[in-house]
Amino acid sequence: MSENRKMAFICSKGNLDMAYPALIMGWAALGVGVDVTIFFTFWGLDLIRKSRVDKLGLPPVGNASMRTGMMGFPFDVGIPQLVGVLPGMTAFATALMKSKMEKLEVPSVREMLEMLHDAGAKMYACKMTVDMAGLKKEDFLDVVDDIVTATEFIEMTEGAQIVFI
Amino acid sequence: MPVRQFGALQLEVDNEGYLVNPKDWTPEVAEAFAKEEGIELTDRHWEVINFVRKYYEERGQSPTIRQITVGAGIPTKELFKLFPGGPAKKVARIAGVPKPAGCI
Numbered sequence: 164m165s166e167n168r169k170m171a172f173i174c175s176k177g178n179l180d181m182a183y184p185a186l187i188m189g190w191a192a193l194g195v196g197v198d199v200t201i202f203f204t205f206w207g208l209d210l211i212r213k214s215r216v217d218k219l220g221l222p223p224v225g226n227a228s229m230r231t232g233m234m235g236f237p238f239d240v241g242i243p244q245l246v247g248v249l250p251g252m253t254a255f256a257t258a259l260m261k262s263k264m265e266k267l268e269v270p271s272v273r274e275m276l277e278m279l280h281d282a283g284a285k286m287y288a289c290k291m292t293v294d295m296a297g298l299k300k301e302d303f304l305d306v307v308d309d310i311v312t313a314t315e316f317i318e319m320t321e322g323a324q325i326v327f328i
Numbered sequence: 329m330p331v332r333q334f335g336a337l338q339l340e341v342d343n344e345g346y347l348v349n350p351k352d353w354t355p356e357v358a359e360a361f362a363k364e365e366g367i368e369l370t371d372r373h374w375e376v377i378n379f380v381r382k383y384y385e386e387r388g389q390s391p392t393i394r395q396i397t398v399g400a401g402i403p404t405k406e407l408f409k410l411f412p413g414g415p416a417k418k419v420a421r422i423a424g425v426p427k428p429a430g431c432i
Contacts, residue, residue: 194416
């Protein structure tokens with residue numbers, strides 16, 4: 164592995180299933196000596212908000228991959244969108260995903276962020292969306308290094324491979 | 329397979345420099361590999377190496393970074409400091425076991 168390899172992840176989604184890709188790939192990258200920077204923008208800010216990080220959800224609506232097989236049933240058919248909108252379905256799907264992750268010993272989002280921080284990843288919140296949502300530095304977890312502009316992010320990730328999620 | 333000399337021992341290594349047969353491993357191998365990685369082994373390094381060896385002997389697979397930090401009680405920050413530049417591969421190589429297959 165080249166000593167100078169750099170990766171930067173842009174997290175723009177706040178759903179539970181969209182929280183993990185950057186965290187897991189970032190962790191894998193750190194493990195083999197790759198420099199990691201993560202930029203949280205738009206809904207991705209939920210991942211690093213103190214009030215939201217433990218409440219990320221997995222809504223089944225609009226997700227064609229969400230089938231009964233995923234839910235632990237012995238048959239694999241699609242779940243009608245109208246079933247997905249029923250009250251409690253998001254909570255149900257979220258709980259199911261969390262229990263499956265727990266069985267695989269995958270840490271929570273909060274814990275993964277701490278692991279990444281301790282392993283040397285740099286994490287930034289996007290200034291424009293922070294302002295848009297009326298948030299402040301103290302609304303974010305301590306693992307967040309700073310609130311930076313898109314320009315600053317682009318400059319600090321010169322030469323990095325950028326992954327947008 | 330290339331062969332490497334460790335003192336009186338001649339051991340097979342793969343193209344990335346990992347021991348081909350984990351049973352060949354001796355503490356001298358760890359010392360030699362660590363030196364190549366620019367790491368001077370301390371007691372704390374040996375705690376990690378011994379944990380990894382034991383884990384591999386018991387389960388037949390290498391522990392991931394997370395399994396090392398949780399299992400050996402070594403904080404993430406410290407593990408990355410002990411084995412700078414990527415503990416996942418470096419620990420496995422020095423401990424003479426295959427690269428871990430898990431993601432976390």
